[in-house]
Amino acid sequence: MSLLQVERLSKSFGAIRAVDSVTFEVRPGEIYGLIGPNGAGKTTTISMICGLLKPDAGQITVAGTAFWSDPQRAKQIMGVVPQELAIYEELSGRENLEFWGRMAGLSSADARARTVELLEALSLTDRAKDAIKTYSGGMKRRINLGCALLHRPKLLLLDEPTVAIDPQARVNILEFIRALRDSGTAILYTTHYLEEAETLCQRIGVIDHGQLLAEGTLGELQERLGGDRVFALEADFKDSSPDMWDGFQQRFRVIQKTEKHLTVAAIGTRDPSECLKELLGLPVRVQNVTLKRPSLNDVFLQLTGRDLRE
Ligand code: ATP
16 A cells, blocks of 8 residues: 555645646655656645645545545654754754654653664764754754654655755765665655656656656656667757758657757667767767766656756
8 A cells, every 4th residue: 555645636826836736656665756846846745745735636645544534643654854944953953853752742751762763873873962053954954854753654755855965964864765765664755856866766756837747767767768779969059950950850859959969869669870870970060979878857858848957
């Protein structure tokens, strides 16, 4: 049974359709990545799932029970890590965790014991007594994450947990999240960092303008673009472009074109060496051609026409 099922979920703010009939599920033992640019609808989706916002339409089911039929039960099953830090700067790491433990309904003895465990798992035991205001950005993110875990949720909602932290801190947090997944927590993970989604998530949903445009494993999403047959050309495309080349767009799908780069996927099952020959024969001076597996960014570009890295 899936831990979370979201069906045709919708929410508008005035004329803005922030979330537009979104359907997906998070299964036991998986990290499901919801990827999309700023304003795509990720936070609004999470806010509805955890009961902060009432959907205009659609159904949210947590471990088999409709969220709004028993919100208390749903909240016991899930932990939520908001994008904005929800911790008290004047209190210590330990005090923050114990506080959220009590808020989650733990006895004070249980909250204390679980806090010790979490501080250890988050590698923060030696800073446990220090006020949060003295922590680095990465440490604050870790405590923010820990605050959602006191009651051992089976389902964790993580809204861009690695925004604005340095690479080493990011690695630590991602390792911690992987360990949580391995110990049986199902995770919904929103991000606009594609590399994170590529390496962390078992399945990925691509969201833009409130709509879920595609979902699947990375391999399934890559397959939509023609498996491993994506060609990246470096050349001068100022005066010549694919729409000027006879029949080119029947044989190749253009993923991205700039003045100096062209990324295309071969259409149908074609021999890569034939494709290469054709690309090298184009009426432009080609400096380099590489054959690669499509990245998640290529998939995103194809689906939305936009580059998430911009
Ligand atoms: P980000 O990564 O920037 O947080 P996001 O994918 O989480 O982006 P949302 O925050 O869900 O996107 O926003 C989706 C759309 O809904 C945006 O156009 C946003 O401006 C709009 N929106 C979100 N919350 C509100 C609100 N309370 N009132 C009005 N519009 C809102």
